[in-house]
Amino acid sequence: MWFLGIGVALFGWQWYKLGPVYNWTWEQLGWVSIPFVLAVLWWSWADWSGYTKRKAMEREDAQREARIEKHREQLRGPRR
CATH class of the missing domain: 1.20.5 (Single alpha-helices involved in coiled-coils or other helix-helix interfaces)
Incomplete structure (x- = not known):
């Protein structure tokens, strides 16, 4: 759940040009997708295990x- 919250926060900051991601370009937002991928991997592992x-x-x-x-x-x- 933490991964999802971090991803949403980073995406929101980029969308509204706030916080530490203010100067990031949309190409650099690949870093923002990492928490979403980690959340999917976590939920997949949690269900599988x-x-x-x-x-x-x-x-x-x-x-x-x-x-x-x-x-x-x-x-x-x-x-x-």
Whole structure:
């Protein structure tokens, strides 16, 4: 996601002639495409390796554990 944000920022700066890319020509914008390519490569690897699914399962497990703990606390009732 960071790669995509960097690419969008660089492209926006070039489009509006702002920031460090002010003097770059459109031919030099090949450098701006590098973060987009890296983002595609990252997402491809993440899907291929199972990283995305593993992280989603970890989030689901954490939510389930939090829900179970919340219900345990409710079943214990107020402490005296």
